[in-house]
Amino acid sequence: MNDFLERHRWLLFFVLALPLAAGVLVFAWRQPASDPIQIILVAPTAVPTPGPIRVYISGAVRQPDVYTLPPDSIVKDGLAAAGGPAPDADLDRINLAQPLSDGQQVIVPRRGEALSSTVASTPASANTANSLVNINTASAQELETLPGIGPALAQSIVSYRNEHGPFQSIDDLKNVPGIGDARFERLRGLITVGP
Incomplete structure (x- = not known):
């Protein structure tokens, strides 16, 4: 028997190694594949200027x-x-x-x-008397010098004044669409309905 083992040693080695290699391959294939790498592209956000x-x-x-x-x-x-x-x-x-x-x-x-x-x-x-803007006589351009009043809102003030007559008090400015309490408070010390 020793003689048989000596002559077929390499054959015996392959017969034993083959199932071992097959077992390793089966084990490797049965392992769940790792999750694929997900690349998430984020659109750059513009920095407001x-x-x-x-x-x-x-x-x-x-x-x-x-x-x-x-x-x-x-x-x-x-x-x-x-x-x-x-x-x-x-x-x-x-x-x-x-x-x-x-x-x-x-x-x-x-x-x-x-x-x-x-x-x-x-x-x-x-809040100085020289800087008060008379909302009954100011042009749209003059109204635009006030904080928070752009061209559209200035035109709305002029249109409202033309349709409803002169403002009786500065509080009447709140009736103009777009003039809320917060915006009015910023304007309070800058406007007048003066003489």
Whole structure:
């Protein structure tokens, strides 16, 4: 028998190895396949960029008006948009590097003019008699200088006034579609129905 094992050693090895290899293959195929890798593509979301701002540049400038400027503008940019300072402008009394915001009014003082009669850079929320907008007489462009009032809403205010007559009190502005309590509160100190 030893002689038989010696001569057929390789055959015996294959006879024993074959079932072992078959068992390994069956075991490997029976294993559940790993979950396929899922690639989820997420559409990039746009970062909102602030839109242009509208600023009223007045006082000692060549062309006082409401100007549409980029959102990162400063007083110097507004002054340039208004054609530059008038010859009698007192630029030392205003901060040319101050950032501008939507609805802001910049009044460039004249030399020798008392500081109390003009405010060099008036934010739209300032409550001064000089900056009140009369909602009974203001044009749509003038109404657009108010915070939160764009062209469509300004036109709605003018149309409402034309259809219903002058506003009796500033509270009547809440009757205009688009003017809710929150927006009205932002406008309260900036508007009048004055004489």
